[in-house]
Amino acid sequence: MTIQTQTPPQTTLKQLDRQMIVILDFGSQYSELIARRIRETQVYSEVVSYRTTAEQLQQLNPKGIILSGGPNSVYDVGAPQCDSQIWELGIPILGVCYGMQLMVNQLGGSVVRAERGEYGKASLLIDDPTDLLTNVEDGTIMWMSHGDSCTALPEGFEVLAHTENTSCAAIAHHEKKLYGVQFHPEVVHSLGGMALIRNFVYHICDCEPTWTTEAFVDEAIREIRAKVGDKRVLLALSGGVDSSTLAFLLHKAIGDQLTCVFIDQGFMRKLEPERLVKLFQEQFHIPVEYVKARDRFLAAIAGVTDPEEKRRRIGHEFIKAFEDASKRLGPFDYLAQGTLYPDVIESADTNVDPKTGERVAVKIKSHHNVGGLPKDLRFKLVEPLRKLFKDEVRKVGRSIGLPDEIVQRQPFPGPGLAIRILGEVTEERLEILRDADLIVRQEINRNGIYNQLWQAFAVLLPIRSVGVMGDQRTYAYPIVLRLVSSEDGMTADWARVPYDLLETISNRIVNEVRGVNRVVYDITSKPPGTIEWE
CATH class of the missing domain: 3.40.50.620 (HUPs)
Structure with missing residues (x-):
């Protein structure tokens, strides 16, 4: 089957019947990200347990099913399995990483520990540029994260793409609309990932973009x-x-x-x-x-x-x-x-x-x-x-x-400044942090980057350090600056803002906020850290 375009079918606001893609979660850190990517195509998606039975899935009436990745190997004792009846539902299924390996394993193929694992960026070499891979450019970068490989495909399956290290990087059973990819199309590092996801959602699952x-x-x-x-x-x-x-x-x-x-x-x-x-x-x-x-x-x-x-x-x-x-x-x-x-x-x-x-x-x-x-x-x-x-x-x-x-207001935690003061919260510490936080927000706004940041705030540490102001020794609190960029708060990176901006914020806090003599910048991403300190 050949698909000529990625363009989604047209719809009107009157078409409000719920169309849904269900993600079976096998413990992947990216399961919710898959749901987010599906929603970006204006199709509703939800994450459910891998224990969800075929009968329960039928009751949900999804247009498609995605099997997430996961930390296990399919041949591990006790590795999570899906209901084997889902393959007979007649609903299009896309297996991602562990999900693909599970599909191969349950339908009679072979999955073994690879001689070489594949992690990070890999060039996807396309063997069949139709169906799932329509308009996905040959050689496009996809993100790999696996130590197992499929060495034999189940009956009726064929290879859609490979990489230098993986002979079965994308597979399909066209008649049954069963697909698998060894990479993670949902992560931003997979440059052709959204094109693949749109192909699955719009043209394989025949969804319409009604999730507006x-x-x-x-x-x-x-x-x-x-x-x-x-x-x-x-x-x-x-x-x-x-x-x-x-x-x-x-x-x-x-x-x-x-x-x-x-x-x-x-x-x-x-x-x-x-x-x-x-x-x-x-x-x-x-x-x-x-x-x-x-x-x-x-x-x-x-x-x-x-x-x-x-x-x-x-x-x-x-x-x-x-x-x-x-x-x-x-x-x-x-x-x-x-x-x-x-x-x-x-x-x-x-x-x-x-x-x-x-x-x-x-x-x-x-x-x-x-x-x-x-x-x-x-x-x-x-x-x-x-x-x-x-x-x-x-x-x-x-x-x-x-x-x-x-x-456009940046997220602010429910417990507020109480969790941006590490340790005990007192009136004195609250006033110090309020004044420091105000300076951070003023300078971020003055530089016109407020809407470019997910969050920008100050943290007060419950320790004191030695400083010098004028000719006098000080013993005061440090303030931590936390400026991060993110799409949804689930992952985040520290913001590469100009040094001049950091210098201005630091100088103002030290000079204008009584009780502070040191300012530091947090350059930890999430993970391993969280955005808030507590």
Whole structure:
């Protein structure tokens, strides 16, 4: 079969029926990235467990299935397997790395440990430039990460492409629409990756690009109204793009049934609480209940140095403050939160045990609105943004009328400055960090690079170092500058900003912020580090 074009079929906003590509997750660090890439083609995707049965997949009615990579070898004892009946569903399937090897192994081919592993960039040499590889340039760079190779293909399969080191880099059973690639088309290093993904989504799975911001808004409003009914909803408003988008979305869906409450827990940036409340009430005409709760939050984390304990206590105090507000303003049945997909992923990340094949929890850090919630929470949760990535939320916010100053606002953690002060949080340290953070934001804006960065902020370390100011010895805090670039917050790199900018920020902080005598720059990517320090 020959495909002549990558151009997606045309559609209209009236075509809102959900078309979906399902990703079976075998523990790959890139599983969610695959979902993100599919969504970039304006087709909805979700990640589900590799344990999902063929019958359950049929009930989901996907247009296509992708088998993710994973840390195992298919011949390992206890290696994760998918339901063997999925090959007979008649649904197009694409196996990626481990997913391809599993396909080969289960359908009667052979997978063995390779004499030479293949990691990093490799030139893809195309044998069949049709179907999956239409318009993928011969010799294009793809990203490899495997130590196993397929030495014999199952009956009916043929090789689509190879590399210098891998004879079966892409394979296909055209009649059954089963495909496999040994590389990772979802990563940015695979230059022809998106072309391949579009071929699979549009022309092999016959999807139409109906996953648009307009479609999401329409569907979200329907779901909110169906779930909430005539009940009242309390929104945890922070002023960030997530909760602000949620406020607009909920107000559009249920109007006066929504009550926005802003809890000033004392960990916001300089002058932000007052600016936020004024913006919503005077410009957006959405009423906001302003609760000043700085003392109770500081008391809740007094003397606490462990970051997870900080998050837990802040999360619990956050709920208590809302319960107090709800008793005064309520009653309320629902609590709305701007929880996003990366929040859920990082709060309960998963891997596959290489010995047993079992999924095990590997918590990176608790998010205040996920891992910090008490088990006896009396509210029912409304989280319509839970399956969205940050860039998708920005698109939704812009489509429903949020101004750029909020849509382009950099992510700010729920626990705020409390987790940008390592160790114990005190009023003195909060004031120091607020002043330093303001300088960082001012200079980033002055240089016109605010929207080029994922986040730019200051961190206060709970140590002191010796310095000299004038003729006097100082013993003061260091400030860490953290400026990172990222697409979705799941991975990030430190920003290569001009030295002159770093010098200006450093000079201003040391000269204008009492209690600081040293400024350092964090040049750690994520992974191995996280964006926030706690």
